[in-house]
Amino acid sequence: MINQNSQTILNVKNLHANTDGTEILKGINLTVKSGEIHAIMGLNGSGKSTFAKVLAGHPDYTVTQGNVQFEQQDLLAMNSEERAQAGIFLAFQYPIEIPGVANNQFLRLAYNTVQSKRGNEELDPLEFDDFVREKMKLLEMNPDFLDRSVNEGFSGGEKKRNEILQMALLEPKLGILDETDSGLDIDALKIVAKGVNHLSNKDNAMIMITHYQRLLDHIVPDYVHVMESGRIIKTGGKELALELEKHGYDWLHSHQQNNAGVSA
Amino acid sequence: MSAVLQNLVNQPYKHGFVTDIESEVAPKGLSEETIHLISAKKNEPEWLLDFRLRAYQKWLTMSEPDWQNVHYPKIDFQSISYYAAPKPKEKLSSMDEVDPELIRTFEKLGVPMHERAALAGVAVDVVFDSVSVATTYKEKLAEVGIIFCSISEAVQKHPELIKQYLGTVVPVGDNFFAALNSAVFTDGSFCYIPKGVKCPMDLSTYFRINTEGSGQFERTLVIAEEGASVSYLEGCTAPQFDTNQLHAAVVELIALDNADIKYSTVQNWYAGDENGIGGIYNFVTKRGLAKGVNSRISWTQVETGSAITWKYPSCILRGDNSVGEFYSVAVTNHLQQADTGTKMIHLGKNTRSTIVSKGISAGRSNSSYRGLVRINPTADNARNFSQCDSMLVGDQSGAHTFPYIQVRNNSAKVEHEASTSKIGEDQLFYFAQRGIDAEEAVSMIVNGFCKEVFQQLPMEFAVEATKLLSFKLEGSVG
Numbered sequence: 213m214i215n216q217n218s219q220t221i222l223n224v225k226n227l228h229a230n231t232d233g234t235e236i237l238k239g240i241n242l243t244v245k246s247g248e249i250h251a252i253m254g255l256n257g258s259g260k261s262t263f264a265k266v267l268a269g270h271p272d273y274t275v276t277q278g279n280v281q282f283e284q285q286d287l288l289a290m291n292s293e294e295r296a297q298a299g300i301f302l303a304f305q306y307p308i309e310i311p312g313v314a315n316n317q318f319l320r321l322a323y324n325t326v327q328s329k330r331g332n333e334e335l336d337p338l339e340f341d342d343f344v345r346e347k348m349k350l351l352e353m354n355p356d357f358l359d360r361s362v363n364e365g366f367s368g369g370e371k372k373r374n375e376i377l378q379m380a381l382l383e384p385k386l387g388i389l390d391e392t393d394s395g396l397d398i399d400a401l402k403i404v405a406k407g408v409n410h411l412s413n414k415d416n417a418m419i420m421i422t423h424y425q426r427l428l429d430h431i432v433p434d435y436v437h438v439m440e441s442g443r444i445i446k447t448g449g450k451e452l453a454l455e456l457e458k459h460g461y462d463w464l465h466s467h468q469q470n471n472a473g474v475s476a
Numbered sequence: 477m478s479a480v481l482q483n484l485v486n487q488p489y490k491h492g493f494v495t496d497i498e499s500e501v502a503p504k505g506l507s508e509e510t511i512h513l514i515s516a517k518k519n520e521p522e523w524l525l526d527f528r529l530r531a532y533q534k535w536l537t538m539s540e541p542d543w544q545n546v547h548y549p550k551i552d553f554q555s556i557s558y559y560a561a562p563k564p565k566e567k568l569s570s571m572d573e574v575d576p577e578l579i580r581t582f583e584k585l586g587v588p589m590h591e592r593a594a595l596a597g598v599a600v601d602v603v604f605d606s607v608s609v610a611t612t613y614k615e616k617l618a619e620v621g622i623i624f625c626s627i628s629e630a631v632q633k634h635p636e637l638i639k640q641y642l643g644t645v646v647p648v649g650d651n652f653f654a655a656l657n658s659a660v661f662t663d664g665s666f667c668y669i670p671k672g673v674k675c676p677m678d679l680s681t682y683f684r685i686n687t688e689g690s691g692q693f694e695r696t697l698v699i700a701e702e703g704a705s706v707s708y709l710e711g712c713t714a715p716q717f718d719t720n721q722l723h724a725a726v727v728e729l730i731a732l733d734n735a736d737i738k739y740s741t742v743q744n745w746y747a748g749d750e751n752g753i754g755g756i757y758n759f760v761t762k763r764g765l766a767k768g769v770n771s772r773i774s775w776t777q778v779e780t781g782s783a784i785t786w787k788y789p790s791c792i793l794r795g796d797n798s799v800g801e802f803y804s805v806a807v808t809n810h811l812q813q814a815d816t817g818t819k820m821i822h823l824g825k826n827t828r829s830t831i832v833s834k835g836i837s838a839g840r841s842n843s844s845y846r847g848l849v850r851i852n853p854t855a856d857n858a859r860n861f862s863q864c865d866s867m868l869v870g871d872q873s874g875a876h877t878f879p880y881i882q883v884r885n886n887s888a889k890v891e892h893e894a895s896t897s898k899i900g901e902d903q904l905f906y907f908a909q910r911g912i913d914a915e916e917a918v919s920m921i922v923n924g925f926c927k928e929v930f931q932q933l934p935m936e937f938a939v940e941a942t943k944l945l946s947f948k949l950e951g952s953v954g
Contacts, residue, residue, distance in 0.1 A: 268909050271901065292908035301909075308906040311897065312924030321920065322910035329911065361924070378910060 218245040221283060221386050221417045222267075228277035228442075229266045236262040238442035239278070244386065247414040251428055251453060252421045254439035255461055260421045261305060263439070264390045268302040269295050283385060297329040299385030303375035303392050305421075310362035315374070318362045319344055323381050347380045351407050368395035376407040387411070389420045393427040405430030425457040438464060502559035508532065511659055514559050518628050518662075521635060527643065531658030534649035541652055545844040545876055546784050546813040548720075548757065556691045556722060558660045613677065623668040624679055627695050630666035637668055641699055645728040645765045645792070653724040653786075654761040657693045661726065664694035669704035669735075678934055680709040691722040698728070700735035702768065709937055710741040720748075720783060725760045733768030733795065738776070740933055741789075742941055745781035750839070752811030755783025762789035766798035769824075774801040776932040778941040779816060788846065790819035793827035793855075800829040803929040807922075807945060808841035808873070817847035817878075822855035822888070831862040834926050836945075837873035844876040851888040860890045867925050868898045869918065897925075919945070 222244040229237040236259050244250055252260050266273050267280070269292030280287040287295060310318065316337075323344075324334040335343060345355060351373045363371050372392055379387050389408065393401055408431050412418055420431060428436075428450065436452040437444045438461070446452065446464060456464065502513055511532055515525040540551070617624050623634060631638050648658040665681040681696065700706055723745065729737045739762075748755025758781075764773030775789040791800030802818035820829035835843040843866070851858045866875030877894055899921055907917035922945055923930070930938045 268905075270905055292905060293911050293913050296909050296911040304906065304909075308903050310903055310906070310921060310924070312927060313920055314924070317920070317924075318910075321916070322907075322912055325916075326911040382910065 218247045218414070220245050220281075222287075223281040224267075224278070225280070226278035227263075227266070227275065227280060229262065229273045229275045231262070231273050235276070236273070236442055237266060240439075240442070240444055242437070242444060244417045244419065246385075246417055248435065249412060249418045249420065249431065249433045251433035251436045251450075252419060252439055252444075253423065253436060253453060253456060258439040259442040260439050261390055262442075264302055264388045264419070264421055267295075267386075267388060268292060268300055293325075296382070297326050299383075301379050301382055301384030301387045303372070303379060303387065303389045305390040305392075305394065307363045307366075307371040307375055309364045309366075311364050313362050314359055315362050316341065316344065316358040319358075319378065319381060322378065326382050344377075344381065347377060350380060350410055351377055352403050353377065369397065369400035372396055372400065372404055373407075376404055376411075380407065380411055383411075383416075385416050387416065387418045389418065389422075391421055391423070393422055393424060401427065402430060425453050428453050501557050504557045505554040506532075506556070506558060506660065510558055514660060514662060517559065518631070520631060523639060524631060527648065528659050531648035531655050532660075535652065535655035535659055538649070538652045538655055544786055544815040544846070545842065545878070546786065546815050548784055548813075551722065551757070553656070558691060558693070559662055617675075617677075620673050620676065621670040622673060622675060623666065625666055627661075627664045627666045627697060630697075634666075634668070637699065638666070638697070641697060641728070641730055642695075643728075645730060645763045646726050646761050651761060653759040654726050657695060657724050657726045657761070660691075661693045661695035664696045664725070665698075666696070667698045667706065667708065669698075669700045669706045671701040672703040673701075674704070675706040678707045678709055680711065691724065693723075694725045696725070696727040697730075698737055698739070699730045700732065700737050700771075702733045702735060704732075705736035705738075707738045707934060708740065709934060710739070711744070720755060720757055722757045722759065723782075725762075727760070727762040727789075729762075729764035729773055731764065731766050731768060731771035731773055731795075731798075734770045735768060736772045736774075737764060738774045739764070739789070740937055741775075741777040741779075742933075742937055742944065743777065743779045743781055743785070744944060747781045747812050748783040748810065750810045752783065755812070756781065758782035758785045758787065760787040762787060763792065763819075764790070764800070765792045765794060766800060766824075766827075767794050768798070769795040770797045771795045772799040772801070774799075774803075774932070775818065776801075776803040776929065777805070777816075778929070778933070778937075778944070779804070779806040779814060780944050782814075783812060785812075785814040785816050787816050788818055788848075790821070791829060792821045792823065793829065793858075794823045795827075796824040797826045798824055799827070801932075802829075802831045802833070802847075803932045804833045805836070805926045805929045805941070805945075806834070806843055806845075807836045808838065808843045810839040810841060812839075812841045814842070815844040815846055817845045819848040820850070820860060822849075822851045822858040822860070824854070825856045826858070827855055828859045829861075831860070831864070832928050833862075833864045834929055835864070835866045835875055836869065836922055836925070837866070837875050838869035840872045842874040842876070844878060846878040846880075848880040848882070849890055849892075850880075850882040851885050851890065853884045855885050856887050858885065858888045860888075862890075862892045864892070864894045865925065866894075866896045867922070868896070869922075870899075 220243060224240055224242040227237055227240040228235060240263060254260050262273060266275060275288055320340045327334055353373055363374060392404060396404060433450050436448050436450060438446040502510060511528045515528060614624060646654050649655050667679055669675055698708055729739060731737050745756035745758055766773045773791045777789060779785050789802060793800050800820050806814045806816050808814050817833060818831055831847055833845045835845055837843040845864045849860045849862060864877050868875055875896060879892055881890055883890055899918060904914050904917050923942055930941055933941055
């Protein structure tokens with residue numbers, strides 16, 4: 213929701229980034245305020261996921277130009293764990309499997325690390341167990357998943373729910389959901405969307421990266437951005453996603469060209 | 477003369493107590509005279525001197541093994557001193573003078589050396605260089621008939637037991653390093669659990685190589701009579717020297733009917749620095765004989781130290797229904813090399829063996845699992861399960877598996893599973909994105925990987941092993 217008293221959480225200016233010498237992001241500008249939900253859409257290869265990874269500090273990408281302010285801090289000066297501790301959360305498109313590490317151990321270590329960095333109380337294993345089980349109800353997760361290895365042998369839906377569970381535990385200022393809807397059936401999608409809506413409030417913000425309108429039926433964005441070739445080429449309200457759904461990305465080009473023609 | 481080992485001899489010890497040590501260090505080199513000297517120093521009976529000389533004669537005919545997957549310059553055995561016995565008093569007070577890096581290392585491990593020996597409820601035999609300096613809880617154990625002392629003392633006080641069992645599991649000519657050990661072993665631990673006695677506490681030997689320029693050749697003998705059981709722990713450390721030191725131990729275990737021996741090792745010899753300078757050559761022969769029916773020999777090892785590790789704790793399953801187990805974690809970092817595994821020799825009927833091996837290689841290190849499972853014609857219905865998992869940290873390390881399976885009985889069931897995994901950048905980024913730094917992530921992944929082995933360790937050893945591993949792999953990523 214957009215409100216008058218909201219604070220700027222994220223301010224991206226002219227962000228350029230490359231990997232292996234290839235420039236992927238070519239000047240992104242984006243401002244996200246508290247209480248807002250942003251959707252980023254665009255074709256494969258337009259740089260959406262790279263943008264998410266660069267914000268989270270993935271070591272494969274090098275920022276070559278621009279700056280990013282996160283809650284009045286210089287985000288680009290922080291390493292990835294510091295960003296997570298400061299409140300950036302990335303729900304992975306492909307959550308990583310970690311054999312041999314039990315989910316409850318992993319979740320508790322993540323939770324306690326982040327809590328202690330933020331100056332809050334850590335939880336002992338018993339307290340944490342109660343706490344995490346409560347959060348799991350929101351996502352309708354089976355308790356036996358706590359004892360399984362992190363993401364190992366999880367179905368696509370279980371992995372995505374696990375991502376949202378982690379977001380619920382870590383209570384980020386900015387949640388970045390990278391194609392969280394991919395690989396989900398409609399029931400799982402509804403559960404995940406319910407979780408995200410529950411976590412979204414006036415103090416935090418979400419960026420959702422998606423190809424499809426169907427996620428936006430369940431999590432309604434305040435802004436929709438379209439990325440192409442490493443830039444945001446169009447920004448609109450939620451109705452922009454509907455237009456794209458109806459006409460496809462090509463429409464955007466002809467539409468833009470027409471606009472250009474008119475203004476000329 | 478070997479460039480690596482040539483400085484190994486009689487150098488003044490760096491930290492101050494040169495004179496006292498020198499008076500107790502045998503001249504470098506190995507000959508019949510050296511053996512006579514060691515035997516005389518220890519006031520040994522004639523038969524033991526014969527045992528040594530037989531081993532020496534055998535050793536002269538043997539050549540150093542070269543089949544293992546490790547590489548090092550040829551050892552000059554004439555440049556090693558085979559006996560070093562600093563006086564106990566000086567050794568203990570000398571802790572303050574040991575390289576501060578080592579003290580810091582132990583503080584960081586949470587395992588101060590003084591506390592090691594004082595672990596509550598564990599009887600400890602401390603072997604410093606060539607001699608045993610202290611054995612705790614001796615009297616208390618004697619009340620139930622358990623003999624726990626240094627092997628030198630056992631030779632004097634219980635010669636009949638030593639004569640009966642020494643060299644019966646690892647014969648004098650078993651292999652090059654075992655023959656060398658049999659010729660020159662200086663001390664070690666002896667443990668005898670009488671019929672029907674369950675040892676009321678864990679027994680522990682703490683080995684420490686302290687003198688630069690000496691090899692360590694200790695000998696351990698554990699005997700569990702019918703229905704007896706014992707849990708034995710072994711810890712090893714050595715200070716940091718730029719030269720390589722040779723450690724060639726022999727451990728023999730004998731379990732009679734229904735007896736049970738559990739032998740756990742946490743090996744943390746100095747591994748050399750990040751450029752592979754210095755460190756211990758750990759060439760060890762460990763073997764258990766499950767002699768009686770329903771007997772059990774169980775090895776658990778956590779190998780984190782040494783420049784080179786060459787050891788295969790093995791079980792000979794002679795008694796019907798006997799059980800052999802081998803649980804191993806071997807961690808190598810920097811330029812360390814490990815070639816380790818086990819041998820399970822099935823002779824009796826319904827014998828069972830389990831092998832769980834976890835190898836972790838970081839830095840530019842190489843780790844090999846080498847294991848033999850042999851089912852002899854007499855071993856009806858024998859079973860073996862082997863699992864060998866390797867984990868690579870970074871992209872410059874190597875992991876190798878060499879399983880040998882020889883089945884000569886159709887009723888046998890032998891299973892072998894193997895896997896290789898890698899701690900990759902994506903896993904570490906996943907942890908980082910949840911606020912967890914790389915060191916902690918590696919520690920968690922590695923401890924998860926080793927869980928099945930750590931569960932086999934007695935509590936305090938498990939805690940130590942976990943810490944040791946985290947410490948060991950510090951700085952191995954990123």
